[in-house]
Amino acid sequence: MSETATTKLTRKDFVSDQEVRWCPGCGDYAILASMQKYMADSGADPAKTVFVSGIGCSSRFPYYMNTYGFHTIHGRAPAIATGVKVANPDLSVWIVTGDGDALSIGGNHLAHILRRNVDVNILLFNNEIYGLTKGQYSPTSPVGTVRKSTPMGSVERPFNPISFALGCNATFVARSIDTDAKHLTKVFAAADAHRGTSFIEILQNCVIFNKDFYSKVVDRSVRADMTVDLRPGEQVIYGAENDKGMRFSAKGLEKCSAADADLWDPTSATESQAYAISQLDQDPDTPKPIGIFRSVEAQVYEQQVHKQVEAAVKDKGPGKVQDLVYSGDRWTID
Amino acid sequence: MTTTETPGADLPLQQLERVVIRFAGDSGDGMQITGNQFTQTSAVFGNDLATLPDFPAEIRAPAGTRPGVSGFQLQFSSKDIHTPGDAPDVLVAMNPAALVVNLGALKAGGTLVVNTGAFKANDLKKAKLDSNPLEDGTLDGYRVISVDINVRVLDALVDSTLSTKDKSRCKNFYTLGMMYWLYSRPLDPTVNWLKVKFKSRPELIEANELALRAGYNAGDIHEMFQGQYEVPKTEELPAGTYRNMMGNDAIAMGLVAGAQLAGLQPVLGSYPITPASTILESLASYKHHGVVTMQMEDEIAAICSAIGASFSGSLGITTTSGPGMALKTEAMGLAISTELPLVIVNIQRAGPSTGMPTKVEQSDLLQAIFGRNGDAPIPVISCSRPSDAFELTIDAVRIAVQYMTPVIILSDNFIANGAEPWRLPDLKDIKPFPVQFAEDPENHQTFARDEKGSRAWARPGTPGMEFRIGGLEKDIDGNVSYDPENHQAMTDQRHNKIAAIAQTIPTPAVDGPDSGDLLVLGWGSTVGILTQAVETAREHGLPVSRMHLTHIWPLPKGLEEIFSNFKAILVPEMNMGQLTRVLRGEMPHHNFIPHNKVTGQPFLTTEVTAKIENILKG
Ligand SMILES: Cc1ncc(C[n+]2csc(CCOP(=O)(O)OP(=O)(O)O)c2C)c(N)n1
Ligand code: SF4
Ligand SMILES: [Mg+2]
Numbered sequence: 020m021s022e023t024a025t026t027k028l029t030r031k032d033f034v035s036d037q038e039v040r041w042c043p044g045c046g047d048y049a050i051l052a053s054m055q056k057y058m059a060d061s062g063a064d065p066a067k068t069v070f071v072s073g074i075g076c077s078s079r080f081p082y083y084m085n086t087y088g089f090h091t092i093h094g095r096a097p098a099i100a101t102g103v104k105v106a107n108p109d110l111s112v113w114i115v116t117g118d119g120d121a122l123s124i125g126g127n128h129l130a131h132i133l134r135r136n137v138d139v140n141i142l143l144f145n146n147e148i149y150g151l152t153k154g155q156y157s158p159t160s161p162v163g164t165v166r167k168s169t170p171m172g173s174v175e176r177p178f179n180p181i182s183f184a185l186g187c188n189a190t191f192v193a194r195s196i197d198t199d200a201k202h203l204t205k206v207f208a209a210a211d212a213h214r215g216t217s218f219i220e221i222l223q224n225c226v227i228f229n230k231d232f233y234s235k236v237v238d239r240s241v242r243a244d245m246t247v248d249l250r251p252g253e254q255v256i257y258g259a260e261n262d263k264g265m266r267f268s269a270k271g272l273e274k275c276s277a278a279d280a281d282l283w284d285p286t287s288a289t290e291s292q293a294y295a296i297s298q299l300d301q302d303p304d305t306p307k308p309i310g311i312f313r314s315v316e317a318q319v320y321e322q323q324v325h326k327q328v329e330a331a332v333k334d335k336g337p338g339k340v341q342d343l344v345y346s347g348d349r350w351t352i353d
Numbered sequence: 354m355t356t357t358e359t360p361g362a363d364l365p366l367q368q369l370e371r372v373v374i375r376f377a378g379d380s381g382d383g384m385q386i387t388g389n390q391f392t393q394t395s396a397v398f399g400n401d402l403a404t405l406p407d408f409p410a411e412i413r414a415p416a417g418t419r420p421g422v423s424g425f426q427l428q429f430s431s432k433d434i435h436t437p438g439d440a441p442d443v444l445v446a447m448n449p450a451a452l453v454v455n456l457g458a459l460k461a462g463g464t465l466v467v468n469t470g471a472f473k474a475n476d477l478k479k480a481k482l483d484s485n486p487l488e489d490g491t492l493d494g495y496r497v498i499s500v501d502i503n504v505r506v507l508d509a510l511v512d513s514t515l516s517t518k519d520k521s522r523c524k525n526f527y528t529l530g531m532m533y534w535l536y537s538r539p540l541d542p543t544v545n546w547l548k549v550k551f552k553s554r555p556e557l558i559e560a561n562e563l564a565l566r567a568g569y570n571a572g573d574i575h576e577m578f579q580g581q582y583e584v585p586k587t588e589e590l591p592a593g594t595y596r597n598m599m600g601n602d603a604i605a606m607g608l609v610a611g612a613q614l615a616g617l618q619p620v621l622g623s624y625p626i627t628p629a630s631t632i633l634e635s636l637a638s639y640k641h642h643g644v645v646t647m648q649m650e651d652e653i654a655a656i657c658s659a660i661g662a663s664f665s666g667s668l669g670i671t672t673t674s675g676p677g678m679a680l681k682t683e684a685m686g687l688a689i690s691t692e693l694p695l696v697i698v699n700i701q702r703a704g705p706s707t708g709m710p711t712k713v714e715q716s717d718l719l720q721a722i723f724g725r726n727g728d729a730p731i732p733v734i735s736c737s738r739p740s741d742a743f744e745l746t747i748d749a750v751r752i753a754v755q756y757m758t759p760v761i762i763l764s765d766n767f768i769a770n771g772a773e774p775w776r777l778p779d780l781k782d783i784k785p786f787p788v789q790f791a792e793d794p795e796n797h798q799t800f801a802r803d804e805k806g807s808r809a810w811a812r813p814g815t816p817g818m819e820f821r822i823g824g825l826e827k828d829i830d831g832n833v834s835y836d837p838e839n840h841q842a843m844t845d846q847r848h849n850k851i852a853a854i855a856q857t858i859p860t861p862a863v864d865g866p867d868s869g870d871l872l873v874l875g876w877g878s879t880v881g882i883l884t885q886a887v888e889t890a891r892e893h894g895l896p897v898s899r900m901h902l903t904h905i906w907p908l909p910k911g912l913e914e915i916f917s918n919f920k921a922i923l924v925p926e927m928n929m930g931q932l933t934r935v936l937r938g939e940m941p942h943h944n945f946i947p948h949n950k951v952t953g954q955p956f957l958t959t960e961v962t963a964k965i966e967n968i969l970k971g
Contacts, residue, residue, distance in 0.1 A: 035821065037832060066816040071661070074824075082821050082833065087813035089664055090823025091657070092687050098622075098654035102661025102669065103813070105645060106620050110665065110813050128657075131650040324645060331640035338642030340610045341780055344743070348397045348542060349596045349777070352587075 046197035094125025154228030373438030378447030388425025399586025417479035470503025509567035530568020600768035607746025622658030666812030712953030799831035865898035868918030
């Protein structure tokens with residue numbers, strides 16, 4: 020960054036002059052505060068930081084960050100961010116999206132940005148509902164969600180965003196919780212450090228249309244037993260007493276004592292273990308995994324794009340329009 | 354027609370002013386290559402020319418069937434010409450399907466070269482023919498030249514190590530050789546082309562060259578033609594350096610040139626679609642010019658990635674055809690609302706829906722001008738021909754960056770794949786329009802406007818300028834605003850900004866008297882046909898003038914005055930009357946007469962001439 024240590028920025032420097040318009044109590048506030056603080060603490064340069072979003076309550080996020088921001092159209096932030104990053108790879112690009120924005124209207128673009136591995140960070144605020152349009156079920160809502168558009172309950176099986184991202188060969192996949200500032204910050208830092216697309220699902224409370232949907236998992240009273248934090252290189256253990264664990268056996272993933280728990284390796288050759296853990300969600304009696312599911316190196320899209328341009332320039336010499344126009348078979352009339 | 358003797362040949366050499374040839378065969382017969390080679394050679398030889406490729410959308414419709422017929426028509430001339438010609442003088446038919454599909458177009462008494470080797474019972478069946486047209490009198494009245502090309506090409510290649518199948522695939526070069534002899538064309542351009550094309554497969558260079566020469570010699574040893582023709586090089590084209598050019602290539606080059614004149618890196622987001630894909634392909638091969646291309650997952654992602662690139666300070670570009678335009682609609686609104694430059698290219702094809710992907714139409718005009726939610730004006734520029742596409746594309750880039758707006762360039766199938774000689778511009782004559790990015794945060798407001806009504810372009814990476822923009826209505830600082838007065842003001846400003854572009858567009862010239870009974874007004878690829886039709890009408894003693902629009906939205910200034918001097922204005926279009934509607938809306942006090950055709954084929958000059966006569970004599 021261009022600032023020196025003496026002009027170190029604070030959280031306030033990342034707060035824009037716009038009045039925040041989310042409902043009081045919305046989980047988005049906590050995420051915003053954590054991000055502003057993370058930006059300051061990590062020494063981010065506001066001039067080189069861009070937040071790109073789609074449409075939804077969550078997608079208002081860029082207006083509140085005192086960085087560059089682009090609030091675009093519903094579902095398309097990954098495609099727009101791809102252009103932003105390719106045109107200027109020096110920028111630090113963050114995408115903010117919702118469960119509807121990313122997984123229904125924008126599902127195609129999400130899949131493709133993950134596949135391409137553009138070096139951006141995606142924050143998917145998952146409140147399992149369409150907030151902005153007043154509470155219809157979303158592609159992450161559980162079967163049977165009763166809302167105005169589904170008076171008899173939704174009949175669709177939901178996406179698991181983590182499994183979705185893993186299925187797209189995402190190179191960095193993580194999950195965190197809106198109000199857990201410490202955990203969120205740790206995940207932000209890991210995502211920021213990762214070269215390639217980082218995908219973070221953030222469980223986010225919509226106090227108006229899906230209040231406390233996640234309380235069985237994240238309430239302080241149950242969180243230790245109902246979440247398991249995947250920490251690279253550490254054992255997969257959880258519980259208030261840190262006495263429970265998980266391990267992979269011939270039968271697949273199973274619960275065990277902390278002592279027998281496997282070490283977590285998000286860099287393994289295939290996604291299979293991460294995928295198996297991501298599917299724990301299906302069982303209400305097992306903890307919901309959070310933390311870092313996957314973190315692997317792969318070639319980065321915009322770097323490859325520019326490498327080809329550089330190689331072509333080196334190979335053919337810098338192109339001149341004159342040569343382009345005055346090429347091929349020509350003839351002269353006097 | 355003059356008759357001379359060529360030294361060394363005992364067949365008469367006749368001079369012709371112009372010739373129209375149509376090559377027709379199965380899509381697998383290589384007719385497009387044959388046509389393009391004949392075109393290229395004639396261009397280098399110095400003729401004026403115009404082409405009309407006509408091929409099926411299917412890559413390989415079932416061989417030998419009527420839907421599988423692929424055609425390529427060209428007119429080459431020693432005089433200035435404007436069209437590929439209404440009716441061919443010569444039809445080359447490689448199989449029965451090609452013959453029956455195209456015979457109706459052939460001039461009465463015209464020459465027909467048929468590959469008799471492809472008229473077996475089974476071939477006739479595939480073409481759904483009950484009898485053999487070579488024998489049943491269908492061809493009476495034409496000069497038929499029968500050649501068993503299938504056998505001759507194998508004879509010519511007896512010594513080649515290629516498989517029989519591969520040898521047969523050299524048929525089109527044998528055919529091309531015959532036509533080269535008939536019209537006294539040099540072989541060198543095609544031989545050189547083969548050497549580049551098959552660089553890594555010398556056996557194919559050799560075989561195709563042998564086939565070409567065998568075809569040429571077959572003509573020379575006077576087996577089949579009564580004489581040779583020559584179409585001298587034209588003296589009518591203005592002095593200069595020329596090359597043969599197709600519309601899509603000209604647009605691709607114009608985009609590179611325009612970006613350079615603006616001092617920006619061109620960044621293309623595109624998704625393949627006929628007939629626009631070749632622009633993506635060309636630009637992908639221009640990487641050494643600093644061009645970045647992204648083949649995205651769909652047209653929405655394509656335009657969005659281009660918008661993202663413009664947000665970052667590059668020149669965002671997206672190229673497509675009608676169905677892709679439909680998908681890009683919402684994103685165009687975002688570029689309008691955030692006032693980011695963007696070049697959108699639509700190579701129109703016949704619609705609606707998937708329509709006829711390889712056939713020509715001009716039916717996306719209203720979509721381009723109006724097809725978005727909200728009051729969402731976009732300037733629309735239309736190419737008329739391959740030779741004006743380069744400069745119009747540069748002008749589109751100029752407007753995009755000077756007015757911070759998306760700009761739509763319309764072209765069509767006919768321009769995209771048609772070729773004509775292009776007099777190369779002196780690039781030094783084109784004035785650069787370098788972009789000045791806003792870099793001083795002092796007193797900067799994101800949507801403050803200059804005297805043109807345009808906002809300043811600031812880009813991420815600039816310290817102190819951090820701004821947020823988006824598709825929500827905004828105030829002058831870019832902040833979200835639902836204020837009623839503000840929305841009215843911003844809507845007015847966006848509208849006025851686009852309207853003001855008219856001040857930078859020259860009023861199109863009137864060809865012919867500037868007042869009278871009838872003005873023929875066209876746009877897009879009909880230019881050649883309309884020029885020819887008007888010339889013909891004048892030869893018939895009819896007073897008629899002509900004007901052609903390239904900038905369609907906003908309309909150029911001065912039209913109202915010109916239109917007032919004509920009793921009627923005929924508007925021929927390959928759609929159901931779209932420009933007519935625009936003109937009637939903008940200038941309701943004139944007598945616009947629509948003339949419409951949507952067959953997927955260009956107008957014939959005779960059709961337009963007849964309409965002109967009908968109006969003036971009616
Ligand atoms: C093209 C288009 N279709 C529909 C909408 C309406 N719309 C806005 S936001 C939204 C869903 C948002 O849900 P989500 O992404 O989960 O965001 P949240 O509001 O929950 O944060 C919808 C359907 C729109 N803005 N644009
Ligand atoms: S509707 Fe829900 S998601 Fe939207 S701002 Fe209110 S609480 Fe937040
Ligand atoms: Mg949501």
